[in-house]
Amino acid sequence: GVFMFTLKDLRPGQKACVDAIAVEGLMRRKLMDMGVTPGVEIQVNKTAPFGDPIEVRLRGYSLSLRKKDAENILMVQ
Numbered sequence: 001g002v003f004m005f006t007l008k009d010l011r012p013g014q015k016a017c018v019d020a021i022a023v024e025g026l027m028r029r030k031l032m033d034m035g036v037t038p039g040v041e042i043q044v045n046k047t048a049p050f051g052d053p054i055e056v057r058l059r060g061y062s063l064s065l066r067k068k069d070a071e072n073i074l075m076v077q
Helices: 025-033
Strands: 015-021 041-047 054-058 061-065 073-076
Antiparallel strands (some): 015 041, 015 073
């Protein structure tokens, strides 16, 4: 089957595609406004020493996400 995980599970240098956003309302809209939509490929650039924030690259630009946001982004490889 397909192994499901979240963006928070990716290590620097790894990439995967967004499967779904597991949060509703304002946070979902904020993520989608930043380009985090199902099907888009995201690569993790680096994570801060304590995990926050996580710097990712998608659609040709870099973005910093909080760990709690990254936990709501379901990924598929």
